Amino acid sequence: YNEEIYEIKRFEDKLKDYENKYKKWRIFSSFFFSSSDIFIFATSAIAIIYSLYLVYKKEITEGTLVVAYTFINMIVWPLRDTATMLSNLGQAFASADRIKKLFLEEEEDINSGIEAKINGDIEFKNVSFAYQDRKNQYALKNISFSIKKGQTVAILGKTGSGKSTLLLLLTRLFDPSQGHIYLDGIDITKISKRCVRKNIVPVLQDPFLFSKSIKDNIALSNENASDSDIYKATKIADLDKTIEGFEKGFDTPVGEKGVTLSGGQKQRVAIARTVLSKASVMIFDDSLSAVDSKTDLNIRKSLANLDKRTTKIIITSRINSAKSADKIIVLDKGQIEEIGTHEELIKNNGLYEKLDKIQERRQ
Ligand SMILES: Nc1ncnc2c1ncn2[C@@H]1O[C@H](COP(=O)(O)OP(=O)(O)OP(=O)(O)O)[C@@H](O)[C@H]1O
Numbered sequence: 001y002n003e004e005i006y007e008i009k010r011f012e013d014k015l016k017d018y019e020n021k022y023k024k025w026r027i028f029s030s031f032f033f034s035s036s037d038i039f040i041f042a043t044s045a046i047a048i049i050y051s052l053y054l055v056y057k058k059e060i061t062e063g064t065l066v067v068a069y070t071f072i073n074m075i076v077w078p079l080r081d082t083a084t085m086l087s088n089l090g091q092a093f094a095s096a097d098r099i100k101k102l103f104l105e106e107e108e109d110i111n112s113g114i115e116a117k118i119n120g121d122i123e124f125k126n127v128s129f130a131y132q133d134r135k136n137q138y139a140l141k142n143i144s145f146s147i148k149k150g151q152t153v154a155i156l157g158k159t160g161s162g163k164s165t166l167l168l169l170l171t172r173l174f175d176p177s178q179g180h181i182y183l184d185g186i187d188i189t190k191i192s193k194r195c196v197r198k199n200i201v202p203v204l205q206d207p208f209l210f211s212k213s214i215k216d217n218i219a220l221s222n223e224n225a226s227d228s229d230i231y232k233a234t235k236i237a238d239l240d241k242t243i244e245g246f247e248k249g250f251d252t253p254v255g256e257k258g259v260t261l262s263g264g265q266k267q268r269v270a271i272a273r274t275v276l277s278k279a280s281v282m283i284f285d286d287s288l289s290a291v292d293s294k295t296d297l298n299i300r301k302s303l304a305n306l307d308k309r310t311t312k313i314i315i316t317s318r319i320n321s322a323k324s325a326d327k328i329i330v331l332d333k334g335q336i337e338e339i340g341t342h343e344e345l346i347k348n349n350g351l352y353e354k355l356d357k358i359q360e361r362r363q
Pocket residue numbers: 131133134139157158159160161162163164165166205286317
């Protein structure tokens with residue numbers, strides 16, 4: 001998301017703070033450890049010498065000396081163990097330091113490239129793509145299609161047909177192995193990743209929520225959003241009533257330290273987040289799979305009424321969700337099987353028509 005810069009910045013600030021505290025702690029602890037060791041050995045040595053002196057003076061017996069020595073050991077060794085434990089803790093901190101380095105090294109370059117205002121025209125020209133670890137098997141093969149600004153386009157296909165891979169290419173998580181993708185006529189690889197991700201905002205198939213309030217999770221996509229913008233977005237995602245049902249409303253914490261949301265509720269938080277971004281292109285990857293058919297219909301209706309300038313790409317395996325799109329692209333095994341409107345594809349007697357029959361029978 002376009003907020004990632006902001007989040008990374010905050011993460012870095014926290015790390016810096018942690019680094020300073022860690023340094024102070026190290027200085028203090030090394031001082032403490034050396035002085036505590038000297039202290040422990042010095043006291044036990046003094047205690048033993050003094051007891052020996054008392055035995056010599058016949059004030060205590062040899063037996064008492066043995067008992068006293070045992071007692072000293074019982075105190076000194078646990079103290080030593082505590083020191084070891086603390087030093088292990090220090091090592092754990094050092095490991096954390098290495099993990100931090102790893103994080104910083106892997107940061108991707110999102111800044112180089114053109115910054116352009118994207119209207120939302122998309123064109124794929126002979127795009128093929130294979131994942132790194134499966135170089136000989138194309139996840140997408142020779143894909144060509146175009147989408148006009150403001151259109152609603154459905155990408156329909158069975159599981160594993162390459163739908164989500166298409167989304168990853170459109171958000172520049174990966175670039176095509178062959179062929180080109182154009183945004184408003186500009187090759188997408190020339191546009192900075194930051195700019196691409198600001199203008200093309202997806203709802204991921206498995207949305208990620210942070211351990212924050214519902215409101216913060218939604219507002220993540222647009223830091224300038226007002227409360228009324230946020231409310232509107234939740235209404236479009238059919239989430240307003242659910243949130244009002246929570247005791248703390250929008251301030252309800254979610255995730256680890258808060259309420260556990262259902263799959264459908266999570267999907268709707270993610271939809272609200274994407275709607276709030278006001279991006280020119282929005283992609284919904286299987287985003288209504290976990291909600292009931294009535295909610296599905298409600299959300300699809302309000303999405304259709306969204307800003308007419310917004311390009312919407314709906315990824316789905318359900319004919320019902322694809323039906324009303326201006327254009328339906330049918331994917332099969334990484335290739336385009338057919339393209340057309342619902343009526344055209346039904347007449348085509350191809351894969352779409354077959355899926356339509358199967359899915360209609362199921363209802
Ligand atoms: N990160 C990855 N590394 C290697 N192969 C992958 C990766 N992600 C997906 N694939 C493979 O690429 C092909 C297309 O996967 P993709 O996720 O695009 O399918 P999909 O149409 O979104 O399926 P679904 O409807 O189940 O979400 C599949 O064969 C899949 O196994």
